[in-house]
Amino acid sequence: MRSDPAKSALFQAIALMGKAFASPVRLELLDLLAQAPRTVDELAQASGQSSANTSQHLQVLHAAGMVTRAREGTSVRYAVSGDDALALWLSLRDVSAARLAEVERAARAYLGDQVETIGPQELLGRLARGEAVLVDVRPATEFAAGHIDGARSIPLDELERRLAELPAGREVIAYCRGPFCAYAHRAVRTLEQAGRQARRLNVGWPEWKLGAHAAGPLTFGPGTG
Amino acid sequence: MRSDPAKSALFQAIALMGKAFASPVRLELLDLLAQAPRTVDELAQASGQSSANTSQHLQVLHAAGMVTRAREGTSVRYAVSGDDALALWLSLRDVSAARLAEVERAARAYLGDQVETIGPQELLGRLARGEAVLVDVRPATEFAAGHIDGARSIPLDELERRLAELPAGREVIAYCRGPFCAYAHRAVRTLEQAGRQARRLNVGWPEWKLGAHAAGPLTFGPGTG
DNA sequence: TGGGTATTCAATAGATAACTTGATAGCTTG
C-alpha cells in the first residue's frame, strides 16, 4: 500500500476539488452563485474583491468542476455546475456549522438575535389555507433566477416603503438566501416593528430547490433516500 | 456588503473545514478512518507517511472538526467525528468523481477492468432467498469495527486459500471499502478464476452504514428526504 | 476598422502550508 502511484493520483485528483473550498473568498463566491448565476464583475462587486482576483478564484472553482462558465457578449457568466455541486457546498456549510463552534459563533454574531421560524411543512399548509403570505426578500435579480412557488419579491431595502402591498390580517413569512443570510432576520424585525405578525422560513432558496420542502429535517450525503 | 467583518469571519471559519480537504494525504487518512478508527501509528503505516507528518495532518482534521481523538494507553486513536462528517467526505468524493474527468480516469486506472456489480436491493432479496453469500474482503480489523449484517469476513489476501469455506452453488457477493477500493474487484476476479459465480456490491461499508440499503440510488446533500 | 469594456494572463512579493529532523511529553511496564 505504501505509495501506490495510482491510488495517490486518485486522492490528488479529489484534493483538487477540496482545494476549491480552502479559501474564504471562494466560499463567498460560491455562496453568491448558489443564489443565481452572475458575471465576474457582479461577483467582484458583491464580494468586494478586485476583478482580477475574482477571476482567478473563479478559475480555481472551474478547475474543480464546481462552476460552469458561459460567455455572454462581453461578459462571462458563472454558475454552480449542478445540484450535486450545490448540495456539496451546502453540506460543507452545515457540517462546519455543526462541528465548529467558531462557525456557530460567527453566524450568531452576524445574524443578531434569533427571530421566530417556521418550517417548510407548516408553511405549505398555511399558504394553502390562505393564512400566510410568502415574501422573498432577496435582491430582485436573485428572485428572477429562481424562487419558491407562490412567493412575491420584495427586496429587503424596499420592504419598509412597500409594506402596504402585504395584505393585512395575514402572517408574513420571509425567506432569503439561507440560514446564514441576514436578510430574512432583518425583514422579520422590520415587519414586527410595523405591527405585523412575521416569521422567518428556516430554509433558503437553494435548500428549497434541492427538495427541503419534500421531506422533514435536513439530511446529509449519499443514500439517505 | 463590501468587507463586512462578521460575514468575512463566517466564511473564514467555514474555510477551516474546507482546508481539511485540500491535501491528498489528509483525504487518504480520512478514507482510512471511514472504515475504522485507528491510531496515529497505524495510519502512518497504512498511508506511507512519517509519524510526525501523519500526526500533523490529523491535527488539521481535528481542528476542522472532522475527526475525534481519544487516548488509549500509550496510543491515540482517531475516528471520523460522526455520520454527517462521513457523509460529507463521501459526497466530496462522489461529486469530484462526477465532475472531474481526472478522478474518473485515475479511478479506472487504479481499479482495472470493471467487474459485474449488484445493488443493495437485489442483494437483500438474494440473501433472503439463500441464493447468495456475502463476503467482506477488507482486513479483519475493519470488519470487526463494523460490517454489513450477515456478511462473513474473508480478507482478500486469505481468499484464495479459504475458498472451500464458501458454499458451492451459491453466488458470492464481495464488498470492501467503497467504489474506489480495489479489494472487491480483485476478489471477484479471483473467485471467477476459481470457477465461482461472483459479483461486486456497488457500495462499500460506509455507504451501507449511512443507509444506502434503505433507498435506491445515491443522493446528495441536504433535504433530499 | 477602431475605441471601449470585461475578462484573463503574467509577474511579483508576502503569506501559508508540507515534510523532515531532532527534541519533548505522556503512558506503561519492569
Added chain:
DNA sequence: CAAGCTATCAAGTTATCTATTGAATACCCA
C-alpha cells in the same frame, strides 16, 4: 522510578497559494 514506546512539538527548508499590478485578449458597437 527508570526504560521504552507513542504521539506531539519546534525549527527549518522548500513548495504552493494569495492578492496586486499592469499588460494582453475577446467582444461589442459605432
